Amino acid sequence: MIMPEREGGYLKGQETRELILRTALSILIEEGYRAMSMRRVAAACGMKFGNLTYHYRSREDLVRELMEAVIRAYEVEFAAIMHMPGVPAEERLRRLCTLVLDDIRSKKTTRFFPELWSLSNYDPFVLERVQELYVRARAPLLEIVAELRPDLGTDDREILALFISASMEGMTVFAGHEKPFEPRMPQLERIAIHSFCTLVKTITADEIKGLGTQA
Incomplete structure (x- = not known):
């Protein structure tokens, strides 16, 4: 039930944030919170660290929205x-x-x-x-x-x-x-x-x- 697949389209920015959230959740579930660093999430999303921080300035911001x-x-x-x-x-x-x-x-x-x-x-x-x-x-x-x-x-x-x-x-x-x-x-x-x-x-x-x- 956690973060089910959502129906409908996304704006580009929303789609990226959704990808980041799902990736962070997957890392947390499979590897634990300590492994869920911002750089680890960025790498798993296939994006640059700076692109990730454009959407979430800190891990606290990411955890809050997750x-x-x-x-x-x-x-x-x-x-x-x-x-x-x-x-x-x-x-x-x-x-x-x-x-x-x-x-x-x-x-x-x-x-x-x-x-x-x-x-x-x-x-x-x-x-x-x-x-x-x-x-x-x-x-x-x-x-x-x-x-x-x-x-x-x-x-x-x-x-x-x-x-x-x-x-x-x-x-x-x-x-x-x-x-x-x-x-x-x-x-x-x-x-x-x-x-x-x-x-x-x-x-x-x-x-x-x-x-x-x-x-």
């Missing part, structure tokens, strides 16, 4: 689910989670996001970009939680959306592309979606706050 392209691709898919006429909120939650969990098994997603997670531990610029990306990625989850649980406060809805998002992303290292439990991902997916839907429908504000009756 991540913007990535999250836009997801937002298009999320919007298609969110705006399905007549589909109940719980079913949209199921479809949204299915989309994310299926995508985790792709090579692009399994390689791309853990690379960013690792880098964000010591690169403040990447950390900020990653946090921005996930705020936007959680937005549709938050909207569905609000539909299903209008009785919960804003903070409670946000923590539920965060929990669901974090739980799904955490499966990447165990059941992503070529990971040990990838063959079990269909089972994990069914368990996860059932659990998320039940959680959102039944958890109380007191339980979220830790004030519920203890067994």
Whole structure:
């Protein structure tokens, strides 16, 4: 799902920027972020370094637009689910989670996001970009939680959306592309979606706050 092929024509400058983004993404996925230098990207694109810096003055500029392209691709898919006429909120939650969990098994997603997670531990610029990306990625989850649980406060809805998002992303290292439990991902997916839907429908504000009756 990351940066799908786009339909329609391009102006020359747009076509070049698209080439640069796809090349940078390919290097990051296949070789890691450290290999994604500006000179490496320029060479892989078959262009001079100066031509690359005409479009992107620094690697930070390139990373910023690359991540913007990535999250836009997801937002298009999320919007298609969110705006399905007549589909109940719980079913949209199921479809949204299915989309994310299926995508985790792709090579692009399994390689791309853990690379960013690792880098964000010591690169403040990447950390900020990653946090921005996930705020936007959680937005549709938050909207569905609000539909299903209008009785919960804003903070409670946000923590539920965060929990669901974090739980799904955490499966990447165990059941992503070529990971040990990838063959079990269909089972994990069914368990996860059932659990998320039940959680959102039944958890109380007191339980979220830790004030519920203890067994």
